[in-house]
Amino acid sequence: MKKFIMALDQGTTSCRSILFDHSGQIVSVAQQEFPQIYPQPGWVEHDPMEIWNTQLFVALESIRKAGAVASEIAAIGITNQRETTVVWDKETGLPVANAIVWQCRRTAERIDALKDQDDHLADYIHQTTGLIPDAYFSASKIEWILDYADGAREKAEAGKLLFGTIDTWLIWNLTKGRVHATDRSNASRTMLYDIEKDRWDPKLLEVFRIPESMLPDVKPSGARYGVTDAGLFEEEIPICSAVGDQQSALFGHCCFTAGDVKNTYGTGCFMLMHTGEKKTLSEKGLLTTIAATTDDTILYALEGSVFAAGAAIQWLQNGLRLFDDAKVTEEMAFSVKDTDGVYVVPAFTGLGAPHWDPYARGTVVGITRGCTREHLVRATLESIAYQTKDILDVMLQESGAMLEGLLVDGGVTKNRFLMQFQADIMGVPVISPDNAEATAQGAAYLAGLTVGFWKDHKELKSLQGDRLRYDPQMDPATKMKLLHDWDRALERAKGWIEQ
Ligand code: ADP
Numbered sequence: 001m002k003k004f005i006m007a008l009d010q011g012t013t014s015c016r017s018i019l020f021d022h023s024g025q026i027v028s029v030a031q032q033e034f035p036q037i038y039p040q041p042g043w044v045e046h047d048p049m050e051i052w053n054t055q056l057f058v059a060l061e062s063i064r065k066a067g068a069v070a071s072e073i074a075a076i077g078i079t080n081q082r083e084t085t086v087v088w089d090k091e092t093g094l095p096v097a098n099a100i101v102w103q104c105r106r107t108a109e110r111i112d113a114l115k116d117q118d119d120h121l122a123d124y125i126h127q128t129t130g131l132i133p134d135a136y137f138s139a140s141k142i143e144w145i146l147d148y149a150d151g152a153r154e155k156a157e158a159g160k161l162l163f164g165t166i167d168t169w170l171i172w173n174l175t176k177g178r179v180h181a182t183d184r185s186n187a188s189r190t191m192l193y194d195i196e197k198d199r200w201d202p203k204l205l206e207v208f209r210i211p212e213s214m215l216p217d218v219k220p221s222g223a224r225y226g227v228t229d230a231g232l233f234e235e236e237i238p239i240c241s242a243v244g245d246q247q248s249a250l251f252g253h254c255c256f257t258a259g260d261v262k263n264t265y266g267t268g269c270f271m272l273m274h275t276g277e278k279k280t281l282s283e284k285g286l287l288t289t290i291a292a293t294t295d296d297t298i299l300y301a302l303e304g305s306v307f308a309a310g311a312a313i314q315w316l317q318n319g320l321r322l323f324d325d326a327k328v329t330e331e332m333a334f335s336v337k338d339t340d341g342v343y344v345v346p347a348f349t350g351l352g353a354p355h356w357d358p359y360a361r362g363t364v365v366g367i368t369r370g371c372t373r374e375h376l377v378r379a380t381l382e383s384i385a386y387q388t389k390d391i392l393d394v395m396l397q398e399s400g401a402m403l404e405g406l407l408v409d410g411g412v413t414k415n416r417f418l419m420q421f422q423a424d425i426m427g428v429p430v431i432s433p434d435n436a437e438a439t440a441q442g443a444a445y446l447a448g449l450t451v452g453f454w455k456d457h458k459e460l461k462s463l464q465g466d467r468l469r470y471d472p473q474m475d476p477a478t479k480m481k482l483l484h485d486w487d488r489a490l491e492r493a494k495g496w497i498e499q
Helices: 048-065 108-117 121-129 138-148 152-157 166-174 202-207 245-252 310-319 328-334 373-399 416-426 438-451 457-463 476-493
Strands: 004-010 014-020 026-033 073-080 086-089 161-164 181-183 217-219 222-227 238-244 261-265 269-276 287-290 300-306 343-345 363-365 406-409 430-433 467-470
Touching: 004 048, 004 166, 004 438, 014 048, 014 438, 026 048, 048 166, 073 166, 073 245, 073 438, 086 138, 086 152, 086 166, 108 121, 108 138, 121 202, 138 152, 138 161, 152 161, 161 166, 166 181, 166 222, 166 238, 181 222, 181 238, 222 438, 238 245, 238 438, 245 261, 245 269, 245 300, 245 438, 261 373, 261 438, 269 373, 300 373, 310 373, 328 373, 328 416, 343 373, 343 476, 363 476, 373 416, 373 476, 406 416, 406 438, 416 430, 416 467, 416 476
Parallel strands: 004 073, 073 238, 181 217, 261 406, 406 430
Antiparallel strands: 004 014, 014 026, 086 161, 222 238, 261 269, 269 300, 287 300, 343 363, 430 467
């Protein structure tokens, strides 16, 4: 009797494994952090073996905690930190270098040089991959490993090395080297995948000097990838989904059709809008990416991110030492009637979409003698809502969609002050599921659909539990005034660093 779906959630700082039952409820969770490696300023690496060992450990742990046995697990679903790049030896299974993490900036100069060499490259990359050329994506990270890991380029040319994002690395290890595959949502973040022609792009492989023999097969997010090697669990378990974390959260919120939007509020915010079969290319710096499916239809999403959301709360806590626990920010914000005219623009590393100003820096304006800790906390929380609204406005404008409600998840959504303010400032309801596990849920849903554990999208929607709903309440005049002053505050933050 198959009772569970196991979701492996491989994140940037920890590996988690969650068992879901037929009613979509969480039965057990196991989680373990693993080390971040910072060889130089701006560089971030992970040890791929450590990721694999930690992920296997938590998988076994989640089965043990549920009092389950492997034969009760219908399928495994995988969701992962995107773009992070692993290159390994096909024969030995050993990585030729540490994984280069999505945050790592080591190839930023290489990207600049490529853009300088070819004026059309940025446009070609945008048209083909839906992305904006950046060191963030896998392409230049693979090139770096081939150039700098000992003997890697010769081996790669001889067909002896494999590339994968973390989903691919886990599938390869779970199947003991029998399956080398990824899904379209992850492929669409490598900056090597043509998201319309649905194939690796020959010209970009040439630009980044990557042999095609290294690349994984590309499948739908929900598909039969293979079965786990006999030695790992008491019984073989089919692996039935792989999906990048943000596309997984979109699916986990049951955003299946054009116009559905979710925003994940963590250290930063990631907003994705489903655009259905329409590949919408943004003029204002949003990314176009492939959404999860269980068949070969290609569906798209628009994506925008706020660089500093939870990071701004962490700054108040650890930098300014205004409190010891982020939880208290809710009460502090509610304790004052407004920010007393104070605006915080947390542009610590510049401003992202739709402002795109790398020279902007964090700014606090409007301070008078009456400004207190509480005002500063409230203004920081409000800044998260303003930044989210700025992205959402562009998405709605460029997609032509109408929004009925914003689905939210992530640690920061525990803050009821912020969620209410978000609804007020956008003028649409904010809807928060009572379990904030949208990311793991997406991978579980996709795997469950693939093996018939759940029947269809309608059944998945019926599994969604209670939701907290925040309806807009602010009067239009107040909202207009706040937004007007936010725009003025943004202007003061822009261009601070002299070029
Ligand atoms: P990530 O996945 O990026 O690590 P999480 O989804 O775990 O992020 O959220 C963690 C962030 O949420 C931290 O930045 C923390 O400061 C913030 N946070 C947690 N609880 C609250 C709260 N009640 N109010 C505001 N921020 C919060």
